[in-house]
Amino acid sequence: QKxxxxxxxxLSVPEGAIVSLNCTYSNxxxxxxxxxxxxxxxxxxLLMYTYSSGNKEDGRFTAQVDKSSKYISLFIRDSQPSDSAxxxxxxxxxxGKLQFGAGTQVVVTP
Amino acid sequence: xxxxxxSPKYLFRKEGQNVTLSCEQNLNHDxxxxxxxxxxxxxxxIYYSQIVNDFQKGDIAEGYSVSREKKESFPLTVTSxxxxxxAFYLCASSEPGExxxxxxxxxxxxxxx
Numbered sequence: 001q002k003x004x005x006x007x008x009x010x011l012s013v014p015e016g017a018i019v020s021l022n023c024t025y026s027n028x029x030x031x032x033x034x035x036x037x038x039x040x041x042x043x044x045x046l047l048m049y050t051y052s053s054g055n056k057e058d059g060r061f062t063a064q065v066d067k068s069s070k071y072i073s074l075f076i077r078d079s080q081p082s083d084s085a086x087x088x089x090x091x092x093x094x095x096g097k098l099q100f101g102a103g104t105q106v107v108v109t110p
Numbered sequence: 111x112x113x114x115x116x117s118p119k120y121l122f123r124k125e126g127q128n129v130t131l132s133c134e135q136n137l138n139h140d141x142x143x144x145x146x147x148x149x150x151x152x153x154x155x156i157y158y159s160q161i162v163n164d165f166q167k168g169d170i171a172e173g174y175s176v177s178r179e180k181k182e183s184f185p186l187t188v189t190s191x192x193x194x195x196x197a198f199y200l201c202a203s204s205e206p207g208e209x210x211x212x213x214x215x216x217x218x219x220x221x222x223x
Contacts, residue, residue, distance in 0.1 A: 006152070041198075042217065043216045043217050044153070045214070046212070049210045051210075088153070092210050096209040097158075098155070100153045100154075102151055103152060
């Protein structure tokens, strides 16, 4: 069993809709929770990271962590075609090493 | 303009050949990392280095080697012992102890001829 599970998609939404992405993780010792955006054939770009349970907002992006259920989410409001990418969730273990989900491909159609 | 550069963008390897992927950063970060990404899979850690002249194996180090002679450089060699080297290779860097804010390079795609 992978330590971080993520549905690979693809997830297709119309422009302007809310994109909802989520991951589950298995180890309660995981400390930080990150979301990366990766365009095709490019390196991942860090969108947001959070340490505690709760919500963190940055513009159109909201990250949510529920440590009690080991569940992390990313919401993208007012989605744009430029949001079409693969979104990777990641956590840090107690050694500070990143554990990644497989990534969810998002397609925003005009 | 700070960042991470990786070269080449594409690399072709023949059977039995060792190849070296370059990673350079001017972010003044002490920690550097190498990941491998396969289709439909997340990134997997190959090697990491927290400081010059020191590096540690990650989860899939077999068939790879690294060196860290300079703070800004962390080259990865894919040896002939790596039987399935076709993948997208990503280099990253961060401040030590701040793995949650790793910055990634643009990647090198390695293909086997």
